[in-house]
Amino acid sequence: MAFARNPIVLAVAATLALLLVGSTFAIVPETSQAVVVRFGKVVGVYNPYRPNEVFGRTGAGLAVRVPFLDHIVWIDKRIQSVAMADQQVLSTDQRRLQVDAFARYRIVDAQRMYAAAGNEAGVTEALRPILASSLRAELGKRSFDSLLSPERGAVMNNIRANLNRIAQQYGAVVLDVRIMRTDLPDGTPLDSAFQRMRTAREQEAATIRAEGLRQAQIIRAQADADASKVYAASFGKDPQFYDFYRAMQSYRVSFSPKDGRETNMVLSPDNSYLRQFQGR
Amino acid sequence: MSRKNETTAPAASAMSGGGPWGSHDEDSTTRGGREGPRNPWTPPTREEQGRAGDRGPSALDELLRRARDSFGGGSGGAGEPNQRRIWLYLVAAALLIWVATTSWHNVGEKQRGVVSQLGRYSRTLGPGVNFTLPAPFERVQIIDVSEIRNIDLGSSGDGEKLVLTGDQNLLNLSYSVRWNISDARQYAFQIAEPEETIRQVADSAMRGVIANVDLTDAMGAGRKDIEQQVQERMQAILDGYGAGVLIQGIAINKADPPNAVINAFKEVTAAQQDYDTYINRANAYSQQLAAQSQGEAAAFDKVFEQYRLAPEVTRRRMYYEAMESVLSGVNKTIIEADGVTPYLPLPQIAPKAQQDSSLTVTGGGK
Numbered sequence: 087m088a089f090a091r092n093p094i095v096l097a098v099a100a101t102l103a104l105l106l107v108g109s110t111f112a113i114v115p116e117t118s119q120a121v122v123v124r125f126g127k128v129v130g131v132y133n134p135y136r137p138n139e140v141f142g143r144t145g146a147g148l149a150v151r152v153p154f155l156d157h158i159v160w161i162d163k164r165i166q167s168v169a170m171a172d173q174q175v176l177s178t179d180q181r182r183l184q185v186d187a188f189a190r191y192r193i194v195d196a197q198r199m200y201a202a203a204g205n206e207a208g209v210t211e212a213l214r215p216i217l218a219s220s221l222r223a224e225l226g227k228r229s230f231d232s233l234l235s236p237e238r239g240a241v242m243n244n245i246r247a248n249l250n251r252i253a254q255q256y257g258a259v260v261l262d263v264r265i266m267r268t269d270l271p272d273g274t275p276l277d278s279a280f281q282r283m284r285t286a287r288e289q290e291a292a293t294i295r296a297e298g299l300r301q302a303q304i305i306r307a308q309a310d311a312d313a314s315k316v317y318a319a320s321f322g323k324d325p326q327f328y329d330f331y332r333a334m335q336s337y338r339v340s341f342s343p344k345d346g347r348e349t350n351m352v353l354s355p356d357n358s359y360l361r362q363f364q365g366r
Numbered sequence: 367m368s369r370k371n372e373t374t375a376p377a378a379s380a381m382s383g384g385g386p387w388g389s390h391d392e393d394s395t396t397r398g399g400r401e402g403p404r405n406p407w408t409p410p411t412r413e414e415q416g417r418a419g420d421r422g423p424s425a426l427d428e429l430l431r432r433a434r435d436s437f438g439g440g441s442g443g444a445g446e447p448n449q450r451r452i453w454l455y456l457v458a459a460a461l462l463i464w465v466a467t468t469s470w471h472n473v474g475e476k477q478r479g480v481v482s483q484l485g486r487y488s489r490t491l492g493p494g495v496n497f498t499l500p501a502p503f504e505r506v507q508i509i510d511v512s513e514i515r516n517i518d519l520g521s522s523g524d525g526e527k528l529v530l531t532g533d534q535n536l537l538n539l540s541y542s543v544r545w546n547i548s549d550a551r552q553y554a555f556q557i558a559e560p561e562e563t564i565r566q567v568a569d570s571a572m573r574g575v576i577a578n579v580d581l582t583d584a585m586g587a588g589r590k591d592i593e594q595q596v597q598e599r600m601q602a603i604l605d606g607y608g609a610g611v612l613i614q615g616i617a618i619n620k621a622d623p624p625n626a627v628i629n630a631f632k633e634v635t636a637a638q639q640d641y642d643t644y645i646n647r648a649n650a651y652s653q654q655l656a657a658q659s660q661g662e663a664a665a666f667d668k669v670f671e672q673y674r675l676a677p678e679v680t681r682r683r684m685y686y687e688a689m690e691s692v693l694s695g696v697n698k699t700i701i702e703a704d705g706v707t708p709y710l711p712l713p714q715i716a717p718k719a720q721q722d723s724s725l726t727v728t729g730g731g732k
Contacts, residue, residue, distance in 0.1 A: 113502065115485040116555040133485075141555050146486035164558040165607050167566065188566050190607065231534075238574065261607065264570040268530055268577070276536075280626045283535050287630035291637035298641030302648035309652030313659035320663035327673055330681060331666060334688035341692040349696040359689045360700070 109153040116146045119196040121159040128197050129156065135163055135194045161196045162206055165261060168213045174271060175222050181230040182275055186267035189217050189249055195257030202256045209256045213249065217263070220248035233268055241265075468501035476513050478550040479506045490550055509550040514614055517543045517561065519568055528624055529573055535581040538622045541593075543568045543600070544614040552610025564604070564611060571599035572616075585621050593618055 114120045120132040133145035151158065169188040176182055191213065193199050193206070203209045224245050225233060233241070246263045253260050270276045321328040341349050353360060472495055473479045479491030481498055482505050491498075491506065498504040520527040520540035528536040545564060547553045557563050575595045579588050593616040600613045623631045673680045 113485040115482060116487050141487040141551050142489075144486065146482075146484075148484045162558060164556055165563075166558045167563065169566070188570075190563075238577070262603070264566070264603075265573070266566060266569045267573060269528060270530070270536070279534070279536060280624065283623065283627045284630040286535075287627065287634050291630075291633045294634065294637040294641050295644075298637075298644035301641075302644040305645065305648035305652050309648075309655045312652075313655045316656075316659040316663050320666050323667075323670060324673075327670060327677075327681075328666065331669060331684070334684055337688050337692050342695055350699065351693065351696050352699040352701055355700055359686075359693070 106153055110150060112149045112151065112158055114146050114149045116141050116144060117162065117164050119161045119163045119193070120149050121161060121196050121200045122149070122151050122156050123159055123200070124152065124156045128200060131196050133163065134196055135192060137194075159200055159205070161193055161199060163193070165190050165192050166206070166210075167191075168210050168217060170214060170217050170221070173218055173221060175225040177225060177228055177230040177233060179229050182271050183225070183230065183233065184267070184269045184271045185221060185225065185265055187217065187221055187245075187263060187265045189213065189246075189263045190261045191253055191258045192261060193257055194259045198255075198257030200257075209253075209258055212256055213253060213258070213260075216252045217245075217249055220245050221263075224248070238265065465500045469498050469504070471496045471498060471506050471508070473508060474510075476510055477508050478511050479508050480550050480554045481506050487551060487555065507554050509547060509554060511547045511550050514544050514546050517545070517565055517568065519543065519565065519572070520620070526624060529576045531576055531581045531584055532578050533580045536624050537576065537581060537584050538620065538624045539572070539576070539584075539618070540620040541568075541572065541616055541618045543616055545611055546614060547610055548612035549610030552608050554610075556608050556610060560609060560611065563607070563609065564600075567600050567603050568596070568616075571596045571603065574599065581623075585623070589618050589621065592616075 112120065114132045116133070119134055121128055122130045122132065132149040133147075136144070149158065167188050167190050169186070171186050173185045173187070174182055175185050191209075193209065199206075199209060203212060224241055228241060232238075242263050242265065246260050249260045249263060270279050341351075355363065471479055471491060473491050473493050475493045477493065479496060481488045481491060483499070484503060488504070496506075498506055518540070519542065526538050527540065529539045531537050543564065553560060572592075575592050576584055579592060584592065596616045597613050600616075604611050604613070622628065
């Protein structure tokens, strides 16, 4: 047993053993599906997606394969997303919209996916243009207003159905499609929207001012009317006396010297004021 | 690693009779133990080769010779059991370190540890010290669950994020989402990019809600309602994914008109101020006039009361008093009208008081 003690032999044996273990067993985590491929042919899938499964009771765990012949293709089991940014969409009323959208999908048939796309990036690349085109097609059937309304939900469902048809070929299921952004594109549409907002505000401002002036005028007129009423009630008791009373007040104000200016009066001796002056 | 090597190598070589194996094996087994899958018998690194090279002109020859010496009985029977015992110790130590570092888990108060047993989810560790099987058999992913995280969305700094409202106006919006992890297991396994997903879902939900709200509501009164609706929508979507995420709340930090039209909005505020100004001024006038009219009427009433008691006398008295006060302050000219042509020397009067009013009173009151 001398050779067994030889560390070089031991080392080589251990290395081989580890290599063998490493290429026979693989740990399949909850987040991945493992497609075992032998000479380009799929021979099995570990931890495939099943609906409504509970983590802990999935197929995750140890995978066994034939060493050196099989290799494992890892496919994400989690929900993934494909996003699509800044798509210009034309609505039925010929208005341009800039749309961002995303679709969430999950690979439910790893074997089919491997056969159709080879890897995950392939699926994303395949879904992206389809998302864009079905988005354009679906939104193109709607008016601008309805894209902003609760009807959006129906639009999304249609797009999802479209997308799902394609996704199935890749062993994927689209969970939902959502519009993140529907905006007016930069340039003329945006500027004209701004212009509209601006003029709407200007109109509002002008209306408020005009209303203010109207109210003010009414208040003043009411005040004048109230004052007239008070005067009439009081002065109407004896109009003749009022005439005299007011005249006296008026003379005092009108003929009193003001600011150093003088008033010249030429009086006739027949004047009522001078009646006693004549000694009659 | 190299420091450890230097300290242990002399001791090992002293005991084993100077073989290079002691130091080398100790070095590589500990490394293998610490780093898990790395094979302890992999070729030495360049550093190690360099060290081996220092010992002679041909490192490999030297190595083989010494190996033959030690195992072929060249150095005697005493070294062999010693060497093997050291190996055993070293392997045991490596195992111990391996187990200690990979099966001891401190889980904080806010954290949970998701344990995967050979990849498959097995259990969730609560706060405290927890033990699991060592590394490749059980792995632990520690996740902060109760910590409230914050994602800021929308306009930041100069950039504007414009959202289309239901009345097709644009709103410059900035808001934040507060969330935490409600289910560490779902969070760990269900979604590929949780944070990015929350971001997208928030954006989608917010725009969906705003698209059904008027601009004025979004800027003012409707905010609380919007926040509520967005939270509900987000939660529903994320629950649909089974994301294990709980949305704590949405906070709209800013909902302003876009910068391009903000002046027009300020103009509206200014107009509202103007409105108030107009009303205030009119009210002031109204108050003033009312007071004045009431005062004058009251004064007249008082005088009239007295007048009624003795009309003729009072009237005469008032007349003379008024005339007195008027005529005492003016230049007077009294002319016998009949037979005299009244000649008014205007040039004489004029220079003195060019703008004065000149009056000729002929005839008179009663």
